[in-house]
Amino acid sequence: MKPQMEANPITRGLKMHSVVCVSTQQVPLGVLHQEVWVRDLAQLGKKHTRHKRPIQDKESQRWLTALLVTEQVILAQEENPPTGVEPIHWLLLTTLAIADAADVVQYLRWYSYRWLIERYHYVLKSGCRVEQLQLESAARLQRALAT
Known part of the structure; x- marks a missing residue:
């Protein structure tokens, strides 16, 4: 390993890959998937061999894994808010299964x-x-x- 890499704080520590959903109005809607890992120090400085490694051994595999995550969408809108109060309008994304209205009510309670x-x-x-x-x-x- 190159000495400068041992001391380089950019190459050390915990790494995090997040997939964030954003509306067309640039409003963050939530984190769809997140993974935290530590880079293998033995792989530092080996960029020239990365094309030989299978995709599942590369950090870019995290993008492919995130694509397989199934999301459910819950839209909650308050129909009759109190006078002078802005109505609730929540667009929620979840990986939890939704079987019926009771599930939706429970997930909204958790979101609150x-x-x-x-x-x-x-x-x-x-x-x-x-x-x-x-x-x-x-x-x-x-x-x-x-x-």
Whole structure:
């Protein structure tokens, strides 16, 4: 391995591949698929051999995997909102199966909890400053995120 690659922070750490759905009005609708991995340090500096590797051994395989994810769409619109209140208009994407209206109601209930999850991630980023963590290994970073 080349010495400059050992110290290069760009080639180290956790990598993340996300597929995000965006409307034609450029409104983010949600994450369709996400995968986190660590690059094999033994493969660093071997760009000239990547064309010989099968697609399933390449990072680009993540695009193909994401294409196979099946999504369901739920459109929730409030028909009679209180006076002066903007009506609810949610377009939700889910990988969960929808068998009947009860499933839709349950998924909408879960979605209404979204702000709690958003606050959790806000605390991780702003309060715990997880994006600034620089630990010696991915395992240590994962343990730090779990606490």
